[in-house]
Amino acid sequence: MSKRKAEETQTDKMATAEKVPQNDYTIGLEDPVKDYQKLIETRVQVDEIVDDDVTKENFDRTAASARDVIWRLLFDSEAATTTQPSNVEKATQLLEEYRGDACFYDPTPYNEWIVKLRDEVLRKELLDFWREVLVKKQLGPCWSRDCDLFDSDDTPPLEFYAHAGCTAPFAASLKVRAEQDAQSEVPEVPTTPGELSADDTAALSGDFEAVLTKEKPLEEYRSLMKRFVLTKIIVPDNVHQASVKKMAAAAREIIWKLLFDGTPSPEDQDKAAELLQEYKGDAGFYGPDDFNEWIVKLRDEVLQRELLDFWRDKMVKMELGPSCARDSDYYDNEDPLPLEFYERAGCKAPFEATTEDD
Amino acid sequence: MSGRRVGSVLALSATALGAFYLGSHVERERRNGGSANSLPRLPGLPTFGTVSAASLIPAQEANVSLAATPSRIGQIMKYGFPGLDHVRSHSDYVLSYDRRNRVPHWVFEHLTAESVAKNEAVDRAKCDFRQDESIHPFFRSQNTDYRRSGYDRGHMAAAGNHRLHQKHCDETFYLSNMAPQVGQGFNRDAWNTLESHVRKLTKSYSNVYVCTGPLYLPHKEEDGKTYVKYEVIGANTVAVPTHFYKVIVGESADHKLHMESYVMPNQVISNDTPISVFQVPPESVERSAGLLFFDQINRKQLTTINGKKV
Numbered sequence: 001m002s003k004r005k006a007e008e009t010q011t012d013k014m015a016t017a018e019k020v021p022q023n024d025y026t027i028g029l030e031d032p033v034k035d036y037q038k039l040i041e042t043r044v045q046v047d048e049i050v051d052d053d054v055t056k057e058n059f060d061r062t063a064a065s066a067r068d069v070i071w072r073l074l075f076d077s078e079a080a081t082t083t084q085p086s087n088v089e090k091a092t093q094l095l096e097e098y099r100g101d102a103c104f105y106d107p108t109p110y111n112e113w114i115v116k117l118r119d120e121v122l123r124k125e126l127l128d129f130w131r132e133v134l135v136k137k138q139l140g141p142c143w144s145r146d147c148d149l150f151d152s153d154d155t156p157p158l159e160f161y162a163h164a165g166c167t168a169p170f171a172a173s174l175k176v177r178a179e180q181d182a183q184s185e186v187p188e189v190p191t192t193p194g195e196l197s198a199d200d201t202a203a204l205s206g207d208f209e210a211v212l213t214k215e216k217p218l219e220e221y222r223s224l225m226k227r228f229v230l231t232k233i234i235v236p237d238n239v240h241q242a243s244v245k246k247m248a249a250a251a252r253e254i255i256w257k258l259l260f261d262g263t264p265s266p267e268d269q270d271k272a273a274e275l276l277q278e279y280k281g282d283a284g285f286y287g288p289d290d291f292n293e294w295i296v297k298l299r300d301e302v303l304q305r306e307l308l309d310f311w312r313d314k315m316v317k318m319e320l321g322p323s324c325a326r327d328s329d330y331y332d333n334e335d336p337l338p339l340e341f342y343e344r345a346g347c348k349a350p351f352e353a354t355t356e357d358d
Numbered sequence: 359m360s361g362r363r364v365g366s367v368l369a370l371s372a373t374a375l376g377a378f379y380l381g382s383h384v385e386r387e388r389r390n391g392g393s394a395n396s397l398p399r400l401p402g403l404p405t406f407g408t409v410s411a412a413s414l415i416p417a418q419e420a421n422v423s424l425a426a427t428p429s430r431i432g433q434i435m436k437y438g439f440p441g442l443d444h445v446r447s448h449s450d451y452v453l454s455y456d457r458r459n460r461v462p463h464w465v466f467e468h469l470t471a472e473s474v475a476k477n478e479a480v481d482r483a484k485c486d487f488r489q490d491e492s493i494h495p496f497f498r499s500q501n502t503d504y505r506r507s508g509y510d511r512g513h514m515a516a517a518g519n520h521r522l523h524q525k526h527c528d529e530t531f532y533l534s535n536m537a538p539q540v541g542q543g544f545n546r547d548a549w550n551t552l553e554s555h556v557r558k559l560t561k562s563y564s565n566v567y568v569c570t571g572p573l574y575l576p577h578k579e580e581d582g583k584t585y586v587k588y589e590v591i592g593a594n595t596v597a598v599p600t601h602f603y604k605v606i607v608g609e610s611a612d613h614k615l616h617m618e619s620y621v622m623p624n625q626v627i628s629n630d631t632p633i634s635v636f637q638v639p640p641e642s643v644e645r646s647a648g649l650l651f652f653d654q655i656n657r658k659q660l661t662t663i664n665g666k667k668v
Binding site: 045046047049052055056104105106108144145148149150151152153177 | 482483486487488489495498500501502504505506510511512518541542545546547550551554593629
């Protein structure tokens with residue numbers, strides 16, 4: 001742990017708990033839910049760091065106040081007649097609100113008290129309230145259905161609801177679940193890793209033929225790369241590098257053949273340019289030194305053979321010169337751009353020199 | 359010969375290190391004047407706990423330790439530490455805390471039939487979810503983060519695994535041992551079923567070791583790229599893991615080792631799904647978690663993995 005002290009937070013501690021009049025946890029009968037929510041917001045759900053004991057104490061007092069008000073709303077015979085509908089409504093809302101918080105902060109006192117409330121409700125024969133509110137809205141004891149302090153090993157509060165001809169609304173689903181517990185084991189799918197494929201074995205040893213033909217050099221290059229270089233298995237670096245070099249040599253060789261075995265057709269020039277672009281991209285990733293050296297030789301040969309279309313439309317336009325910061329992470333903006341490479345046969349580099357800021 | 363030399367060198371260096379840390383601790387206490395405004399410290403690693411896989415630990419514990427003693431930590435961590443980031447030791451479990459995500463990296467437990475048995479003296483209802491004051495306030499999760507977040511405060515080290523003493527149970531309720539878990543259908547059901555299964559293993563094995571933790575697994579989206587995406591809740595931005603794992607080793611009476619490993623998604627799982635569906639090769643969990651579990655055991659030494667002969 002760092003030696004830095006949490007002094008700021010420490011001095012803030014309990015601040016919120018002391019800003020308010022200490023012992024006033026009044027919930028009025030006018031709008032009890034609003035009063036209750038305000039107490040929770042200001043004294044319990046505080047976003048600063050407060051001692052948990054303080055928070056717990058504050059919640060317990062708020063809860064006690066809420067229980068008291070609910071009891072009075074339901075059983076104080078102020079009107080001496082049956083309890084007013086508006087009071088029952090208020091009690092219902094506050095009970096729901098309080099129970100939701102009790103599930104999170106402190107279910108035990110709620111679970112004990114709600115039994116007493118039920119008994120009093122049944123004794124006073126407030127059966128509508130029992131059926132429509134306590135049972136239907138499932139406002140009995142908190143349990144694993146609504147509270148993370150319980151789990152499926154705990155006994156569900158079925159018994160609580162089994163009064164005055166009612167049953168727990170969740171009784172049926174528990175029955176279904178009990179039946180499912182006699183579950184059958186599903187046979188397992190074997191997950192043993194398979195043997196290495198032939199390609200992976202070759203990739204691991206670097207033992208593969210890299211030959212490209214004039215027909216489809218780009219597709220062949222890609223497929224060989226995929227099979228023997230871009231594998232998912234872990235290959236030692238030296239083997240991997242040798243494989244990359246082997247592929248690069250094959251690409252250079254077939255490009256040379258396409259261009260310089262006699263006069264190249266436009267198709268062959270296209271094929272050569274496509275493969276050259278792909279090879280340049282890979283070289284920019286795997287290490288561009290070989291490419292940068294060879295591409296100068298290729299350029300000189302192209303110009304000597306006066307393949308000016310290939311020079312202008314492919315090499316210059318497609319930016320197939322030396323690898324640089326524009327296309328490879330081997331370089332950064334402090335490295336000089338290869339402008340000079342392109343300054344032949346009246347051409348210029350297809351990009352601007354980087355302007356110096358300083 | 360050389361073995362003895364190495365032993366004595368180790369003993370010497372351990373003593374020197376111990377003295378150094380004790381000294382620096384005393385100095386620190388003195389500087390703080392034993393002040394109350396420093397964070398309470400918990401022992402991290404056992405300094406003198408010798409951890410050996412050569413001998414089975416007797417299932418019968420004569421006395422229940424209420425402090426995180428080196429010997430108890432040594433027992434729990436017998437097969438190696440998955441990682442060493444912010445290790446916290448409690449009296450009956452060891453935790454590595456992920457300060458960035460405000461949840462554990464992993465927790466490690468050692469269970470016996472005795473430690474998971476119903477105990478009248480231990481009442482889960484007496485436990486409260488509490489912030490862990492040994493964690494710096496910047497990285498602490500709090501109850502307010504979880505309230506109305508739609509997620510449970512899900513135990514990594516389960517309360518039901520630590521029934522030798524009330525204090526052991528209480529300590530599993532530190533919020534540093536929690537991660538946000540889907541409640542109904544997961545934390546209170548399927549995940550709980552897996553926890554029960556691990557406890558039941560103490561009937562077959564004299565010692566059960568279990569490592570539990572969160573995963574943040576990638577998934578492919580419509581653009582064909584793979585992303586890791588997870589919610590964070592509350593003012594403290596507590597990470598909601600996408601999955602959780604348990605990697606378990608049971609030591610049978612005949613000294614054979616059996617491993618099981620599970621990964622479960624942090625979502626509603628129907629009750630009729632057998633947990634065996636969630637068994638995965640242990641190395642796949644290791645790759646995803648960035649940790650090595652039971653590194654002191656050569657996988658070839660295991661008798662079974664996920665019920666299959668090795």
